[in-house]
Amino acid sequence: MAPISDQTQGTGFFASIASTLSTFSSAMSKSVTSLIGYEGLEVINPDGGTDDAEVEAHKGRWKQEDRDSYWRIMQKYIGSDITSMVTLPVLIFEPMTMLQKMAELMExxxxLDLADECEDPHMRLVYAASWFVSVYFALERTWKPFNPILGETYEMVNHGGITFIAEQVSHHPPMSAAHAENEHFVYDITSKLKTKFLGNSVDIYPVGRTRLSLKRAGVVLDLVPPPSKANNIIFGRTWVDSPGDMILTNLTTGDKVVLYFKPCGWFGAGRYEVDGYVYNAQEEPEILMTGKWNEFMSYQPCDSEGEPLPSTELKEVWRVADAPKNDKFQYTYFAHKINSFDTAPKALLPSDSRLRSDRLALENGDLSKAGLEKSRLEERQRVEKRTREMKGDQFKPKWFDLTEEVASTPWGDLEVYNYNGRYTQHRAAVDDDDSNGETETNSKEFNPWQYDDLQTS
Known part of the structure; x- marks a missing residue:
């Protein structure tokens, strides 16, 4: 029987983890330290393989001279948290922001609709836990999303009756908050990252809080995800691993799910595998769960020893949807939908991620313009910060309020932002206004700014 972890505090995670992952794929199954000339850098192929190590070490999206130059810059950051203090080259980015990545969990x-309609409290946790596992398929994607500008937002409608709003609520430290709701559930997250740069890898600790309320069932669920590690971020083909426990606790009843994400071993042993149990409030197993986070999850009733019950069978509860073949950015169909205006509401907020000039330029394949626009937006953000300090102003998010609550997580304390309900009122007013026509497109200028007409030169 899988042990129950001591971790009990909730934390938000998915999109925040994704914001630091650069490029993920596979790499060689032995050290290439002596071949590439950088001591302590190990390149491992989690899928096995027999390619020549030196050839494999030099694969990737960057030219070798670009990687060498970047490595010289990054050496001084070894052991540091690099969440927001390092400027990354635009060539490793995808045309999506971290706020949009937060919405990918909604696919x-x-x-969750099934969980809310389910009468069995333990099956309810099977559905909810599978939902949280489902987003890990998107974390295989081999590009890094843009960090949001302070005050940036992302709105999503036209999917499962959900209204979704995310906002960048803090720049230092980088923090995002999101709220999603339909007739069955309410999802709230305050998200912050803590990272540790180790040379050719980055440890990622998801400091945050995630709460999921099921309306009909009347229960509140709290999540603690495992940490993640991005391997081979400079040399070799990058891949991500998330070894450890995912814990989903029913705060209303005391039931919980503990799923163990197996670490990737040599030649890919155990990669993607997830196993665990749904436990009752007395910490006795009720249902076993097993699967692969990039493919499927299944379940089967079990006895108090964790063994499958006689005359029962393993049943699949979730399977990843088909994805486009040879997609440039390894997007799923849903990722394309999120990045389009198909999921945008009428009278889109001017602070929406879709409108960012750097994101649009990268989407159109213009890396030079994307880099220039990224630098321009970041400089404008710095000017705004200096102006705020000069005026003695404080930044205040529009759709979320900072509370006095401090959540304790396995990786540090977290200031909690609560959804204030104003976006629901705003959206209702916009939808009732007949003068608002079709969804506006990228003809609107991106504007998350607190002040107008600031000079950035």
Whole structure:
């Protein structure tokens, strides 16, 4: 029987983890330290393989001279948290922001509808836990999303009856908050990252709080995800691993799910595998769960020893949807939908991520313009910060309020932002206004700014 972890505090995670992952794929199954000339850098192929190590070490999206130059810059940051203090080259980015990545969890929201309609409290946790596992498939994607500008937002409608709003509520430290709701559930997250740069890898600790309320069932669920590690971020083909426990606790009843994400071993042993149990409030196993986070999850009733019950069978509860073949950015169909205006509401907020000039330029394949626009937006953000300090002003998010609550997580304390309900009122007013026509497109200028007409030169 899988042990129950001591971790009990909730934390938000998915999109925040994704914001630091650069490029993920596979790499060689032995050290290439002596071949590439950088001591302590190990390149491992989690899928096995027999390619020549030196050839494999030099694969990737960057030219070798670009990687060498970047490595010289990054050496001084070894051991540091690099969440926001390092400027990354635009060539490793995807045309999406971290706020949009937060919305990717909504792809399989039908699982939450099923959880809310389910009469069995333990099956309810099977559906909800599978929903949280489902987003890990998106974390295989091999590009880094843009960090949001302070005050940036992302809105999503037209999917499962969900209204989704995310906002960048803090720049230092980088923090995001999001709220999603439909007739079955309410999802709230305050998200912050803590990272540790180790040379050719980055440890990622998801400091945050995630709460999921099921309306009909009347229960509140709290999540603690495992940490993650991005391997081979400079040399070799990058891949991500998330070894450890995912804990989903029913705060109303005391039931919980503990799923163990197996670490990737040599030649890919155990990679993607997830196993665990749904426990009752007395910490006795009720249902076993097993699967692969990039493919499927299944469940089967079990006895108090964790053994499958006689005359029962393993049943699949979730399977990843088909994805486009040879997609440039390894997007799923849902990722394309999120990045389009198909999921945008009428009268889109001017602070929406879709409108960012750097994101649009990268989407159109213009890396030079994307880099220039990224630098321009970041400089404008710095000017705004200096102006705020000069005026003695404080930045205040529009859709979320900072509370006095401090959540304790396995990786540090977290200031909690609560959804204030104003976006619901705003959206209702916009939708009732007949003068608002079709969804506006990228003809609107991106504007998350607190002040107008600031000079950035």
């Amino acid at each position: 399989y929201s039908y699982l």
